[in-house]
Amino acid sequence: MRSHLCNRCGSCVGLSEGKIVFEDKTGEYRPRIIAPIDDELADTLWEACPGKYFDFVKYREANYKDVTHFHEFIGPYERIGIGFAKDEAIRSEGASGGIISAILIYLLKQKKIDGAVVLGMSQAEPWLTQAFIATTPEQILQAAQSKYIISSNNDILPEIAAFKGKLAYVGLPGQIQSIRKLQFMNHPSVQHIEYIFGPFYGNTLHFSSVNSFLKTHGEKDYHNITKLYFRYGEWPGNMRVELKSGRIIELKKFHANYLIPFHILRNSLYCTDLTNEFTDISGGDAWAPVYEERGKGFSMVISRSKKGEKLLQEMCDAGWLSFDQISEDEAITMHSHGYDFKKRGGFIRIHFRRILGKSVPDYGYQIKGFKFSRYLMEVIISSLFILLGTSLARWAVEQFPPKFIGGIFEKTRTIWKKSTHKIKRQEL
Numbered sequence: 001m002r003s004h005l006c007n008r009c010g011s012c013v014g015l016s017e018g019k020i021v022f023e024d025k026t027g028e029y030r031p032r033i034i035a036p037i038d039d040e041l042a043d044t045l046w047e048a049c050p051g052k053y054f055d056f057v058k059y060r061e062a063n064y065k066d067v068t069h070f071h072e073f074i075g076p077y078e079r080i081g082i083g084f085a086k087d088e089a090i091r092s093e094g095a096s097g098g099i100i101s102a103i104l105i106y107l108l109k110q111k112k113i114d115g116a117v118v119l120g121m122s123q124a125e126p127w128l129t130q131a132f133i134a135t136t137p138e139q140i141l142q143a144a145q146s147k148y149i150i151s152s153n154n155d156i157l158p159e160i161a162a163f164k165g166k167l168a169y170v171g172l173p174g175q176i177q178s179i180r181k182l183q184f185m186n187h188p189s190v191q192h193i194e195y196i197f198g199p200f201y202g203n204t205l206h207f208s209s210v211n212s213f214l215k216t217h218g219e220k221d222y223h224n225i226t227k228l229y230f231r232y233g234e235w236p237g238n239m240r241v242e243l244k245s246g247r248i249i250e251l252k253k254f255h256a257n258y259l260i261p262f263h264i265l266r267n268s269l270y271c272t273d274l275t276n277e278f279t280d281i282s283g284g285d286a287w288a289p290v291y292e293e294r295g296k297g298f299s300m301v302i303s304r305s306k307k308g309e310k311l312l313q314e315m316c317d318a319g320w321l322s323f324d325q326i327s328e329d330e331a332i333t334m335h336s337h338g339y340d341f342k343k344r345g346g347f348i349r350i351h352f353r354r355i356l357g358k359s360v361p362d363y364g365y366q367i368k369g370f371k372f373s374r375y376l377m378e379v380i381i382s383s384l385f386i387l388l389g390t391s392l393a394r395w396a397v398e399q400f401p402p403k404f405i406g407g408i409f410e411k412t413r414t415i416w417k418k419s420t421h422k423i424k425r426q427e428l
Contacts, residue, residue: 001031004266004353005051005361007174007204008150010131011182012045014157015189020045022152025128026207026222029150047185050177051267055364059180059278064305071328072367073339074302075277078309080331082286083301083323093144095231097299099283099321100197101144103311104168105137106320113194114165118143119151127210127225131156133163145231148205150265154178161189168195172204173273180278195307198276200284200300202268202338209263212394213239213256216402217249230256235297236285255406257413261388262397269385270353270361272346274338280308288334300326300334337417343367348378377420 001012012031013020019035037045064076074080084097090105091098107113115133120143122130131153134140153175160167169179176198182190211222224244231237231253239256241249276282286298301323303309315321332339347367350360387393397405 001033003051003359004270005359006030007051007172007267007271008152008265009050009172009175009178010152010155011048011050011157011175011178013152013155015045015048016041022155025150026211029152029207044185044187048178048181048187050174050181051361052359053362054177054181055362056277057364059177059184062184063180063278066306067304069328071332073332073343074275074328075273076304078303078306079312079325080300080302080328081323081325082291082298083283083321084296084298086320086322090141090144091297092234093141094297094299095144095146095199095237096235096285096297097283097301098144098297099281099299099301100170100199101140102320103197103281103315104134104140104170106315106318107168107195107311108135108137108140112166113168115163116140116168116170117153117156117160117193118170119147119153121147121228127207127222127228133159133167145229145237146199148203148230149207149210150204151175157189160192163192165192166194167192168197169193170197170199172198173201173271173276173278174267176276176278177273195311196279198279198282200275200282200335200338201271201273202341203260204265204268205259205263206265208394209259210241212259212263212398213249213251213402214241215398216400216405219243219247219249235295251402251406254410255403258397258402258406258409261385262394264385264389269349269382270346272342272363274335274342275302277304280305281312284335286334287337300331302331344370344374345378345381348375349382352378352382 008029013022019037020031020033022029023032024030060076067076068078070076083099085091085099085102087102090102094101104116115135117131118134118140119129119131122128129147129149129151134143153171176196179190179193179196210228214222225241226244227242229240232240236253238250238252275284281301281303283299283301286300291298303312316323344367348370353360
């Protein structure tokens with residue numbers, strides 16, 4: 001709970017019967033024990049927690065034994081393709097192609113589910129995320145788009161357990177890993193979950209990123225926020241803040257990415273799951289010039305379980321989704337930067353923690369044997385995260401206009417990607 005291994009999935013809070021709560025959600029956003037916990041509950045919480053231990057091999061065999069394909073980076077899968085929701089209203093509401101929203105709405109209309117666990121923004125505190133159970137297409141669309149600040153979907157496990165009907169669940173890798181552990185335990189809190197979906201995952205930011213964004217625009221109080229978006233408008237979208245005064249602040253996504261190194265949740269650096277490997281279907285942006293130049297939004301879609309593949313094909317046949325299959329190599333090339341960051345960089349950073357005598361996550365497997373140049377590159381990356389995460393660095397960047405800093409960040413990132421391209425692509 002107090003280490004960098006906590007990903008704030010929320011399972012300990014949701015299962016604790018009120019004995020654990022999240023505190024300081026606009027700060028460190030950590031779970032805190034407020035009442036004594038007996039041994040039986042403690043054992044359950046420990047087993048459900050994905051932060052310290054999640055055996056990829058064990059849970060892959062438990063959930064994807066009969067799946068056709070497997071790749072060390074991609075995980076188990078049936079098919080990979082590029083797609084989007086054919087309903088333009090759904091597509092335009094999504095962060096990329098609206099795939100997950102379309103799937104949930106289709107399942108709801110076909111009465112295959114009665115609700116969906118999704119992540120929206122809190123109505124009471126619109127600057128914070130809030131998981132809820134959507135039971136209408138309108139509610140599903142309200143939860144569309146990515147949220148880049150900390151979320152804790154599994155703190156609503158009691159609501160999931162009490163729900164009358166079948167559910168789909170949408171979450172980030174760490175949240176889903178806990179759900180899979182609970183399913184393996186036959187825990188009653190997850191008995192109504194029929195399908196699991198999720199987006200690709202790069203990183204999560206502390207709420208301090210929103211505070212910093214406001215400060216650079218001369219706004220000091222986040223309580224004045226009425227609406228907060230991270231991918232607003234046409235793909236790839238804008239970070240957008242609407243205030244009580246009527247003022248609207250926007251910055252295009254690629255420029256708003258400058259906030260990442262200053263406010264990243266450290267657990268993001270130790271997560272090795274880029275494409276949400278334990279879902280039935282996962283999806284994320286199709287990062288390739290051929291799609292980026294068209295706008296509108298295209299998603300890379302991965303069907304993983306037999307159930308997920310059947311659903312994907314059914315939706316294509318029914319005209320709900322556009323889907324063009326691509327090869328494994330194309331998929332890896334399209335997200336080479338992300339795979340390198342997660343599957344190489346993640347394990348190198350874990351190795352660094354181990355050398356320093358700090359606790360490390362156990363994923364049941366390791367990827368080793370990287371070239372010296374890749375280790376050296378990671379030393380530079382990790383050093384930058386430590387340096388830029390200091391209060392002095394955060395203060396310094398807030399003295400400049402976000403558009404100026406964002407432009408510099410985007411250009412610097414492009415130069416960095418080009419200069420390290422060979423290192424990152426070696427034997428990928």
